[in-house]
Amino acid sequence: MTAWIAICRDSAGVTAHAMEGARHLRHAKGIDEAAALAHLAFDAGRILHIGDGPPDSLPAAILPQGGHGLPGFVQDSPADVIGAQVRLWIAGFLRLHRDWDGVICAIDGDISHWLHLSAGEAISAQSFLTQQLVSALGGTVPPARDALEDSLSRPERLAAHLRAAQVSNRRDALTGHLLGAELAAARPYWLGQQVAVLTSPDDPTGHAAALDAESVPATIHAPSELVAHGLAALAGAFGLDA
Known part of the structure; x- marks a missing residue:
């Protein structure tokens, strides 16, 4: 070895x-x-x-073929950049769940990345700054379900919903409205798909709770527990396991 x-x-x-x-x-x-x-x-x-080297353009295989490291992903439309750390988590997830197709919602700091996976490739992505807005406005988790439903069904009223929650001092509603708007925008990713959320088990951003409120069968996986499996997958891709 x-x-x-x-x-x-x-x-x-x-x-x-x-x-x-x-x-x-x-x-x-x-x-x-x-x-x-x-x-x-x-x-x-x-x-x-x-994180070594220029990012690979989507669609792209999760595991690179050769090279000197694992770069991140980049997408032209909508414009997006996804760090190599998220790619490593996904490689670990796929090593544990072979032949899995569906949608990954990866929480990387204060950015949420939604990626459509199929046949070992990342097909497309959509990322959100929802958590940055939650932090800026002082939102709390778990998100308020009524607020989640309001902004999921009427995302065009998000700014008005946020003002009402602010005046009412409902910090859980602030989070609910913001997550509801995110879910509305990400609907093509999660609707009818199996979803895996890569985040801490305590769901600090509320994404898993929001999906559960919409009866989306999502599973939660801690990124810290996927790293070793991702590295093992890399060993195979780079011929280091022989």
Whole structure:
């Protein structure tokens, strides 16, 4: 088995993962790559960078064919960029759920990415800044169901709905209206599809609760538990598991 290291960057710094073929051994964090590697203390002949290289244009395979790392995704219309970290999560999810077709709602910080997957490819995407608006307006979770329904059925009245919730000091309604508008815009993705939400189990943004309120059979998967599986999938794609 090939010993290799995966380098992942996020807003908190850098994480280095020690891999032996498809087996995840351990990880270490640091403020930069050098610090993470020093803490990892692992000798490997190859390092793959998650986020390396220009992004792949959608539609694209989740797992790249060759190269030196895992880039993110880019889409021309609607204009979008999806980080390589989300792509890694999806690779891990598909390794656990082979031949799965449907829609992924991946919560990456304060951005929600909806991606249509089919035959191991990301076909299209639509992303939202809903959580940034929730934070700016002081919304809380779980979202109010009546507010969710109002803005899902009448998204054109979102600004008026938000003002009413603000005046009434209903912070859960602020979140409900914003999520309702997002679900209205993302309806072509989730309607009639099986949906997986990649987020913390406590559903901090309320997306899973919003889908449940609409009787959408969505499952929740913690991104932290998908990373090792995503790296194992990468090992296969890059021939590091032989």
